[in-house]
Amino acid sequence: MTATAAGISGSATVTVTAPALVSIALSPQSPTMPLERLSNSRRPNIFRWQRAGSHFHGTWTSSSSSVTVSSAGLATAVSLGNSLIQASSGSISASTNVTVSAPALVSLALSPSTATISVRTSQQFQVIGTYTDGSINNLTNLMSWFAVPSETASVNAAGLATGVGQGTATITASNGTLFAVGSITVQAQAAPSLVAVVVTPSQASIPIGSGQQFIATGNYSDGSTQDLTSSVT
Numbered sequence: 475m476t477a478t479a480a481g482i483s484g485s486a487t488v489t490v491t492a493p494a495l496v497s498i499a500l501s502p503q504s505p506t507m508p509l510e511r512l513s514n515s516r517r518p519n520i521f522r523w524q525r526a527g528s529h530f531h532g533t534w535t536s537s538s539s540s541v542t543v544s545s546a547g548l549a550t551a552v553s554l555g556n557s558l559i560q561a562s563s564g565s566i567s568a569s570t571n572v573t574v575s576a577p578a579l580v581s582l583a584l585s586p587s588t589a590t591i592s593v594r595t596s597q598q599f600q601v602i603g604t605y606t607d608g609s610i611n612n613l614t615n616l617m618s619w620f621a622v623p624s625e626t627a628s629v630n631a632a633g634l635a636t637g638v639g640q641g642t643a644t645i646t647a648s649n650g651t652l653f654a655v656g657s658i659t660v661q662a663q664a665a666p667s668l669v670a671v672v673v674t675p676s677q678a679s680i681p682i683g684s685g686q687q688f689i690a691t692g693n694y695s696d697g698s699t700q701d702l703t704s705s706v707t
Contacts, residue, residue, distance in 0.1 A: 498532075498561050498568040505570070507541070507551040508578035510606040532563030541572050577605035582613070582654035584647060589656070591637045593663045599633040601647045601654050617647035617654075627658050637661075666696035671706065 534543045540555030549559060551574040560569040581604045589597045603613040614633045621629040627643035629635040635645055637660035647654045670693040678686045692702040 495563055495566055498563065498566055500559070500561060500568045500570045503570050504573070506573045506575050507549065508575050508606045509551050509554060510577070532561055535560045535562070536572075540574050577607040577609060579603050579605055579649070579652065582617075582647065582649070582652045584645065584654040584656040587656045588658070589635070590659045590661060591635075592661050593637045593639065595663070596634055596636045597658060599629070599635060599645055599647070599656065601633065613649070614647075617649060620644075620646045620648075621658075622646070626660050666694035666698060668692050669695055671702060 534545060534547055536543045536549075537558040537560075538555060539557075540551070540553050541549055541557035541559065542552055543549045543559055547561070549572060554574050554576065556574070557572050558569050559572055560567055583602045583604070585600045585602060586597075589599075591597050599619075600612060600614045601617050603611050605611070615631070617633070619629045619631060619633055621627045621635060622644050623641070625639050626641040627635050627638055627645070629645055633647065635643075635658050637658075640660055640662055642657055642659045645656045645658055672691045672693065674689045674691065675686075678688075680686045688703070690702045690706045692700045694700065
């Protein structure tokens with residue numbers, strides 16, 4: 475650098491050095507991570523650093539095996555527990571506590587997703603929940619259930635849907651945050667079919683010249699019966 479005044483000049487040498495690291499800040503502070511399936515446990519970088527420069531040239535450490543942390547600050551939940559994550563560069567460091575919580579519910583699935591029934595008949599639906607660690611659980615009785623329109627179908631708190639009128643209804647199960655949706659088609663009730671004919675009495679003994687009246691009773695698929703005496707051969 476040169477300075478000039480009235481024809482007289484002087485100079486000095488200025489050295490520009492790299493910015494010095496003055497502090498490290500970790501974000502977020504004290505996060506909670508749900509346990510995930512290890513084969514699919516890649517998470518966003520939950521730890522970030524702030525300094526006067528574009529790169530953090532330091533080390534990352536974890537105080538327990540519950541959480542591992544890479545050289546790029548990528549934390550991975552391994553088992554339930556707590557771990558202190560620390561970023562250090564020389565004498566400057568920062569740390570935060572990470573809690574690995576129980577697996578979190580990530581999706582709901584309705585089974586069956588579609589169904590067809592007749593008026594006044596029923597269909598049982600179930601809800602299967604999938605968690606971050608890949609496990610599943612039957613959550614049917616923990617859901618709030620809805621059927622729309624109610625003129626077509628109804629559904630109780632246990633997921634049992636009943637046909638009310640012809641048409642298609644949407645069946646929805648919710649835990650307040652996640653939803654599982656399916657549909658049910660309600661058809662006209664089919665006429666009951668004849669499944670058996672019973673003759674009474676089954677045995678008879680009559681004198682010559684006298685008579686015996688037999689009765690034929692039809693049993694139907696809906697549990698009803700009908701006198702068929704005059705309509706059978």
